[in-house]
Amino acid sequence: MITLHHCPQTRSMRSLWLLHELEEPFQLRSYPFDRTLRSAEFLTLSPAGRVPALEIDGERMFETGAITEYLCERFSPERLGRMPGTPERMPWLVWLHFAETLSQHTAALTQQHIALYEDHMRSPVVMKLEAARIAKCYDAIEARLDDAPGARDYLLTGGFSAADISVGQAVYMARHFAKIDDYPALSGWYARITDRESFRAALPDGDGIYTRDFYPPWTPE
Structure with missing residues (x-):
């Protein structure tokens, strides 16, 4: 199962848009853009207290670029992604x-x-x-x-x-x-x-x- 931790109108919107485009099942947890992101619980997901954070197969990811690369490589290497060795x-x-x-x-x-x-x-x-x-x-x-x-x-x-x-x-x-x-x-x-x-x-x-x-x-x- 994929869980995306998200604040509206932040960089995590990229990950949310991508997940909708991939049409993979996921859960969404939304937060206010406030000190909630500095809580001890959230810092276990994203150590700098930023969104997005992604949970997938028991692992945790943060940083939008890394999340995008991983999700594309895994779920859409030819349509949304461009894999190593390809011209683009x-x-x-x-x-x-x-x-x-x-x-x-x-x-x-x-x-x-x-x-x-x-x-x-x-x-x-x-x-x-x-x-x-x-x-x-x-x-x-x-x-x-x-x-x-x-x-x-x-x-x-x-x-x-x-x-x-x-x-x-x-x-x-x-x-x-x-x-x-x-x-x-x-x-x-x-x-x-x-x-x-x-x-x-x-x-x-x-x-x-x-x-x-x-x-x-x-x-x-």
Whole structure:
């Protein structure tokens, strides 16, 4: 049995989306994004107190990239994964882990806009820099999708894969701070991948971290 430990609108959404796409049976345990993740019990699942954590066959895993690689190798080596020795293994790995490059900037902005409650703790300079770094990541995705003859429908020429799930979830989060309207290839790709039932199944049922669809740049009064 697979059990996923998850907080809505966090990186664990990647693992949840992937599990729905795999159509493997699993149990879901959801937590509030608070000090519950620092409890002694949860730290036995994820020693840094982060989600996701995955229990499978009596073993425990954490880190989204590792979880994605393992689940694809085990349950979908040819459709969602790209195995060693195959032509698309290298770009699959690159884009799978590029999701973290984008997510680190979103995490910084989430802290600035949401986790820091007092205005004097926030930094307009940090907010501006991190939003610009998200835009640079969008540039990279746009270039990837638009560099093939006729453009790519997905990050890999061979079709939809877990790389699209990982980067797509990172874009889902980043859109709270930097809009994708000026990126036509990225916008078309994002619309395609989020039209999947597996994506909709991974969306939060109720409250998540974000109370707004978009957080504009903040300046002190």
